């Protein structure tokens with residue numbers, strides 16, 4: 383059985399990040415045939431700058447990051463919301479993945495986003511912005527692979543309903559067939 387590799391980008395750098403723990407949980411409970419690859423080190427990517435984005439100057443961190451995501455079959459962002467949008471570290475990562483224009487690592491890559499915040503909205507603006515940005519960067523947003531989960535009154539790391547929604551989102555991302563875009 384062939385393995386589907388999902389590159390996972392976590393939008394929080396906090397050591398005790400709930401979103402990171404969610405990503406780890408999804409990785410640890412991934413179904414057979416699916417590998418969730420948590421791509422660490424987003425904080426080591428310099429701020430995107432066209433002046434250094436060339437063969438001579440591109441930082442090794444960015445080149446390795448692009449290669450790792452390009453080698454994945456799917457991309458999943460797991461992120462909180464900062465000030466009504468996605469955290470800068472995720473935005474910067476998407477910027478690096480968006481170039482070279484038209485040939486970036488996200489080009490044609492099925493993409494989804496999930497995450498949680500301790501507000502009633504669960505990070506939905508962050509998630510909407512991540513999807514818009516990824517689309518412009520060339521990714522293919524997969525319908526219904528968005529979960530904006532409030533953590534008010536629920537332990538998102540153990541609640542069966544929440545985990546069920548998240549596992550289903552991962553399954554839809556993995557099962558997505560490119561042809562369905564044109565249908």
Ligand SMILES: Cc1cc2nc3c(=O)[nH]c(=O)nc-3n(C[C@H](O)[C@H](O)[C@H](O)COP(=O)(O)O)c2cc1C
Pocket residue numbers: 394395396398399400401402462463464465466467498499500501503504505
């Ligand atoms: C700079 C900053 C801005 C934030 N802005 C928002 C926001 O706009 N909406 C929201 O739902 N939560 C916001 N929060 C709260 C985060 O969602 C919360 O800290 C969350 O737990 C972070 O996720 P993590 O546990 O994965 O680090 C903000 C937190 C920080 C530090």
